[in-house]
Amino acid sequence: MALNSQGRTILEVTHVAKSYGRQIVLKDVTFQIRSAEIVGIVGENGSGKSTLLKIIMGLLAPTAGEVTVRGSIGYCPQELQIFETLTVSENFYYFAEAYSQHQTIGYDKLKEVKESLLVRFRFQQYENTLAALLSEGTKRKLNLSIALLHSPDIFILDEPYSGFDWETYLHFWEYTKELRSQGKSILIVSHLVYDSSKIDKLFELTGGVLKCV
Amino acid sequence: MRLRSIKTSWVMTTKELLRNRVALVLLIVIPTLFYVLIVLTTTDRIIAFKLASISETTLFEVSEQKESLVFIGLAAAGLIASFLALNFIQKHADVDRRLVLCGYRPSDLIVAKLAVLLCVTIFIGCYVAVMMLLFFVPQHFVLVVLGFTLGGYVYGCYGLLVGTIFKRELEGILCIVLLANIDAGWLQNPVYYLEAQNKMIIRFLPAYFPSQTSMVSAFTNHSTLNPLIGSLVYGSVLLLAALSIYWRRMKIKR
Numbered sequence: 001m002a003l004n005s006q007g008r009t010i011l012e013v014t015h016v017a018k019s020y021g022r023q024i025v026l027k028d029v030t031f032q033i034r035s036a037e038i039v040g041i042v043g044e045n046g047s048g049k050s051t052l053l054k055i056i057m058g059l060l061a062p063t064a065g066e067v068t069v070r071g072s073i074g075y076c077p078q079e080l081q082i083f084e085t086l087t088v089s090e091n092f093y094y095f096a097e098a099y100s101q102h103q104t105i106g107y108d109k110l111k112e113v114k115e116s117l118l119v120r121f122r123f124q125q126y127e128n129t130l131a132a133l134l135s136e137g138t139k140r141k142l143n144l145s146i147a148l149l150h151s152p153d154i155f156i157l158d159e160p161y162s163g164f165d166w167e168t169y170l171h172f173w174e175y176t177k178e179l180r181s182q183g184k185s186i187l188i189v190s191h192l193v194y195d196s197s198k199i200d201k202l203f204e205l206t207g208g209v210l211k212c213v
Numbered sequence: 214m215r216l217r218s219i220k221t222s223w224v225m226t227t228k229e230l231l232r233n234r235v236a237l238v239l240l241i242v243i244p245t246l247f248y249v250l251i252v253l254t255t256t257d258r259i260i261a262f263k264l265a266s267i268s269e270t271t272l273f274e275v276s277e278q279k280e281s282l283v284f285i286g287l288a289a290a291g292l293i294a295s296f297l298a299l300n301f302i303q304k305h306a307d308v309d310r311r312l313v314l315c316g317y318r319p320s321d322l323i324v325a326k327l328a329v330l331l332c333v334t335i336f337i338g339c340y341v342a343v344m345m346l347l348f349f350v351p352q353h354f355v356l357v358v359l360g361f362t363l364g365g366y367v368y369g370c371y372g373l374l375v376g377t378i379f380k381r382e383l384e385g386i387l388c389i390v391l392l393a394n395i396d397a398g399w400l401q402n403p404v405y406y407l408e409a410q411n412k413m414i415i416r417f418l419p420a421y422f423p424s425q426t427s428m429v430s431a432f433t434n435h436s437t438l439n440p441l442i443g444s445l446v447y448g449s450v451l452l453l454a455a456l457s458i459y460w461r462r463m464k465i466k467r
Contacts, residue, residue, distance in 0.1 A: 014407060058467030067467060072313075081311040085229040097221045098315035131230070150315075 007035030008089070008156045009070065010185045011056070016065035018051055018208075019158045025051045027208045031201075033154065038176060038186045042213075043205035049189050050078070051160050052205065056187075071153025076144045078158040084132040088123070088142055089114075091131060092149065099150035110149060117145040120171055137163050144172075154185040161190075173198055222317070222325030225467065236300070241344030244289040244341045251281045251461030252348065262403035265416060266425040273403075275432050279349050280404065283357065283431045286341045286399040287424050290361040291368035295393060299385045301326045302459070306380065309424065310463060319463035320343050323456065334369050338362030348431060351431035362436070363444035367419045368393065370451035377458040396420045403428055413441065418436045422447055 011033040018026040025048045033039050040159070042048045054060040056067050057075055065082055082091050095112040118124035121141040126134055129140060141164040146154060156178075161169050165206065176186050202213040230236070255278040261278065262273055313319055338361035342354065350359045369388075375388045398418035399405065406415060415421060422443035429437050 038257065057463035059310070059314075069467070075311070075314055077307075077311065079307065081308045083225065083229065083305065083308055085232045086225060090225065090228070094221065094225050095312065097218055098317040099310045101218060101316035131259055146311075146315075193379040 002041075005186075007037065007183070010035050010037075011070075011187065013052075013056065013065050013199060014068070016052070016055055016062045016067065018055060018060065018063050025060075025208050026055075029205075029208075029210045031203060032208060033187055035153070035185055036180050036183045036184070037200045038180055038188070038198065040196070040199040040202045041180060041187070041189045041205055041210070042191065042193050042202065044127075044191060047205045049191075049205055050158070051155065052210075053189055061088045068137045069154070072150065074147040074152035074155045076147035076155070076157045076160050078162075080139050080143050082131050082139060082142050082146065084162060087128050087130055088134070089127045090144060091146065095149060095182040100119045109151075113149055113151060114145075116150055119167060121145060136192065137165060139170070141168065146173075150211070152184070154187065155179065156187045156189075159187050159191070160188060167180075183196060215269065215318070216459040218317060218321045219325050219328075221326050222322050226326055226329045230297075230333070235296070239455075240293055241340075243293060244286070244337075244344060246347070247285045247289045247306055248282065248344060251278065251285050255281045260404055262356050262407050264403055264428055264433070265406060265412065265421075266429060266443075266452055267435050273432055276349075279431070280428075281402075282400050283351070283427050284424070286307065286345050286357075286428050287361055287364040287401070287420065287456035288393070290334075290337050290341050291370045291397045291423070291466055292389075292419055293337050294330070294365035294369035295372030295375075295389045296386075298330055298369040299376040299382075299389060299457055301330060302373050302455075303382060303385055304377030304397055305381070309350075313463050319460060320326060322463075323459055327452075330369055330373075331366075337365050352434065353430040353437075356361065356430030356437055357427050358425050359441065360430060360444075363426055363441065363448070364397070364420060364423035367423055367448040368397070370448045371419055371456060373455035373457070377455050377462065392419070395426070419447060421449070 009032050013029055013031050016026055016029040029052060041049060051060065055062045085093065096107065098184045118127060121139050123138050125140055133137060144160055161172050164172060179186060193199060193202065203210050204213050227259065230235060257276045257278055259274050260277045260280060263269065264273060310323055338358055344360050362377040379385045394415045396418040399422045400415045400418060401424040406412065409415060422440045425440035426437045426444060429435050429440065
């Protein structure tokens with residue numbers, strides 16, 4: 001594992017706990033992600049991965065602890081969160097508008113990144129196709145590409161490559177390598193990580209407890 | 214910047230609506246079907262009814278068919294607006310939240326949705342009222358259009374509220390169908406009101422003020438100011454409740 005400990009801390013999760021009544025979902029979860037670091041969190045279904053991600057993203061409030069993010073986030077949810085009755089291009093445009101609200105990235109840059117993502121993940125021929133008419137795999141590419149559109153400091157990817165064919169899977173890892181070389185951090189959350197050699201730090205979430213693997 | 218993001222969201226929401234062909238067809242078919250059923254099942258016999266916003270004692274006498282056409286026109290406008298509002302707020306709740314995570318202001322998103330909903334509500338109000346002209350000409354047509362539009366506004370706001378409370382479509386649809394059927398489709402019929410017990414309950418239901426606006430303007434020369442204001446206030450209270458829940462759901466907890 002190629003651990004880069006020189007970079008600044010981008011994401012800091014400190015003593016985070018979450019419970020619903022008596023049901024404890026997360027217990028004292030603490031970890032950090034530095035710049036140019038690829039971190040993986042694995043865990044079985046129901047281990048608390050999604051809850052942890054929701055807390056990191058601000059979709060859920062933790063019962064205890066805190067999350068500090070120093071930089072912009074690109075988030076790819078596990079579920080397809082795209083507008084089905086808009087075209088691929090319109091989906092990009094809508095999210096580009098969202099990204100442009102708080103960031104200095106301009107439309108020209110966003111357009112350039114969009115073009116490169118369409119080519120990289122090989123779905124440029126569907127640019128003007130309604131998302132509803134795309135195959136499951138292509139929808140997944142769009143779901144992921146939206147998170148990558150604004151060149152954020154950290155990418156938080158929930159089961160990012162489920163539904164990918166082998167070639168796209170390879171392109172995905174190639175891309176993460178490039179992002180890492182640009183100083184970007186990546187957090188991959190999955191029930192299984194096939195290529196642990198590509199990851200700097202790997203954690204396992206079991207019964208709400210996070211352990212370094 | 215804010216105007217641009219509202220405009221973008223308005224354009225995208227409109228595109229989505231226009232691409233939903235089935236919804237567009239139903240938007241035209243439902244009022245037509247309602248009117249056809251009224252024409253086929255009612256006659257021109259004269260019936261007497263009271264209009265609660267005018268007087269509890271004065272009886273008005275008009276053709277059963279005309280009264281039913283105004284009554285069902287309002288029900289159609291309200292029903293369609295509430296379903297559209299439910300769809301707007303509920304269908305893309307997760308994707309809207311992702312937009313907010315990416316930087317969109319929840320206020321910009323909801324303003325754009327409300328703007329589209331307002332346009333559609335006005336269109337429905339006008340369309341349903343114009344179609345009624347095929348059967349009879351009300352005394353104050355413009356006010357009838359306004360009454361139908363306000364019916365759409367009040368029930369549209371109810372649809373928004375239901376959509377923010379319930380995450381799943383089924384519960385939302387049941388809530389809308391239940392209230393719209395009982396209220397706009399039954400209790401607000403002035404003929405029923407004439408003999409109804411506990412009339413106060415009927416006066417507190419969402420379709421009361423818009424229904425009074427349409428009926429009063431269709432058949433009398435009395436002022437509709439009170440029911441007009443009542444409709445706006447009623448709808449706005451529902452809207453505020455919906456917005457406060459929407460705001461809490463969209464808020465980033467970090």
